[in-house]
Amino acid sequence: KGWFEEAGLNIELVDTNSDYWGSLQDTIDGKIDVSNFSLFDLMQFNTAGADLVMVINSDSSTGSEAIIVRPAIATIEDLKGKTIGVDSGTYLEYILDIVLKRNELMLGDVTQVKVAGEKAVEEIKNGKLDAIIIWEPIVSEAVEQWNGRKLFDTSEIPGISPSGHTFRRSFIKERPGDVQAYVNVWHKTTQFIKEHPSAIIAGIYDVTPTEVQAFARLSQILDIRENITSFSYGAGFESLHGTARQVNNFLIEQGRINKPLDSTAFIDASFIRAL
Numbered sequence: 001k002g003w004f005e006e007a008g009l010n011i012e013l014v015d016t017n018s019d020y021w022g023s024l025q026d027t028i029d030g031k032i033d034v035s036n037f038s039l040f041d042l043m044q045f046n047t048a049g050a051d052l053v054m055v056i057n058s059d060s061s062t063g064s065e066a067i068i069v070r071p072a073i074a075t076i077e078d079l080k081g082k083t084i085g086v087d088s089g090t091y092l093e094y095i096l097d098i099v100l101k102r103n104e105l106m107l108g109d110v111t112q113v114k115v116a117g118e119k120a121v122e123e124i125k126n127g128k129l130d131a132i133i134i135w136e137p138i139v140s141e142a143v144e145q146w147n148g149r150k151l152f153d154t155s156e157i158p159g160i161s162p163s164g165h166t167f168r169r170s171f172i173k174e175r176p177g178d179v180q181a182y183v184n185v186w187h188k189t190t191q192f193i194k195e196h197p198s199a200i201i202a203g204i205y206d207v208t209p210t211e212v213q214a215f216a217r218l219s220q221i222l223d224i225r226e227n228i229t230s231f232s233y234g235a236g237f238e239s240l241h242g243t244a245r246q247v248n249n250f251l252i253e254q255g256r257i258n259k260p261l262d263s264t265a266f267i268d269a270s271f272i273r274a275l
Contacts, residue, residue: 001192003185003188003189004182004185007181007182007184007185008178008181009178009181009182009185014032016035023035024037024041024045027052027166027168028045028050028052028168030168033167033168033171034165034166034167034171034182035165035166036058036059036163036164036165036166037052037054037163037164037166038091038161038162038163039054039161039162039163039164039240039243039244039247040090040091040094040161040247041090041091042054042164042166042266043244043247043248043251043261043266044089044090044251044256046261046266047251047256047257047261050168051168051169051170052166052167052168052169052266053166053167053168053169053172053265053266053267053268054164054165054166054240054266054267054268055164055165055166055167055172055179055183055268055271055272056164056165056183056186056227056271056272057162057163057164057222057226057227057230057231057240058163058164058165058186058221058222059162059163059164059219059220059221059222060158060159060161060162060163060219060220060222060230061154061155061160061161061162061163061218061219061220062154062155062158062217062218062219062220063136063153063154063155063217063218063219064135064136064139064153064154064218064219065092065095065133065134065135065136065139065153065154065161066133066134066135066136066139066150066151066152066153066154067084067096067099067131067132067133067150067151067152067153068131068132068133068134068139068142068143068146068148068149068150068151069130069131069148069149069151070130070131070146070148071147071148071149073130073131073151075103075151076099076100076102076103076105076151076152077103077104077105079100079105079109079110079130079131079151080105080109080110081109081110081111082110082111082130082131083110083111083112083113083128083129083130083131084096084110084111084112084113084129084130084131084132084133085112085113085114085115085120085123085124085129085131085132085133085134086112086113086114086115086132086133087114087115087116087117088112088114091161092117092133092134092135093107093112094246094247094250095133095154095160095161096133097250097253098157098160098246098250099152099157102157113128113129115129115132115134117134117135117138120132120134120138120142121138121141121142121145121146124142124145124146124148125145125146131151136215136218139153155218157237158238159230159236159237159238159239159242159243160237160243162230162240162243164240165182165183165186167179172268179271180271180274183271183272183274183275184275187223187224187275190221190222190223190224191223193221194223197209197212197213197216198212198213198216224272224275227272228272228273231267231269231272232269240263240267241263241264241267244261244263244267245260245263248260248261
């Protein structure tokens with residue numbers, strides 16, 4: 001709609017669907033200036049030496065990740081002793097850990113098999129897995145091809161996996177005005193989406209608005225009001241800082257860090273508050 005140009009920004013959109021993980025590394029390496037990181041991935045990359053900062057909480061998973069199981073498995077407790085496919089070392093393993101703990105199980109109570117997300121359906125076909133945790137649209141493919149069923153999805157724990165627009169700290173320091181202009185355009189965009197849901201996306205992908213709305217329900221697009229809440233301090237998943245504390249606990253338990261990361265160092269509310 002020309003809003004970036006109006007804001008004085010020369011933006012090039014990069015399609016990252018073909019290599020999502022590679023695009024995150026490209027952001028760290030400076031080949032991409034801003035990307036949408038899950039909070040978990042941001043923190044994990046920062047433990048490895050990156051210096052990333054989230055300035056917008058763009059969306060929160062409300063069903064886009066799910067645990068799919070064989071028909072015989074009826075409850076989370078039934079996963080004890082079972083084999084679960086998971087892209088270990090990613091936010092999917094963290095979600096699995098939270099879900100198991102809420103049902104009085106631990107990661108050690110299940111057998112994890114590392115499964116790359118894009119190849120999950122192939123792994124399902126080999127018959128060696130009892131369950132898998134994965135994201136849409138692979139969730140739907142797994143249900144269809146495996147005759148599986150959804151045992152859990154992220155709509156059951158709001159805020160468990162937030163994502164946000166993330167810059168390198170060096171970019172923010174060098175070009176704070178451009179970052180603020182970018183945030184301003186984001187705000188204008190979320191207002192437009194609320195007023196015209198799915199209108200543009202349906203045309204781009206040649207699908208119906210109904211299909212777009214059904215898919216969009218799996219990941220809630222957050223607006224300025226919801227960002228003010230999520231950037232505030234709190235202990236629960238409604239706060240980015242509260243979610244960061246849960247991620248810290250997981251990383252410490254897994255031996256990936258020996259002390260918590262300071263969430264105030266990589267969650268920057270100043271641009272949201274400037275709106």
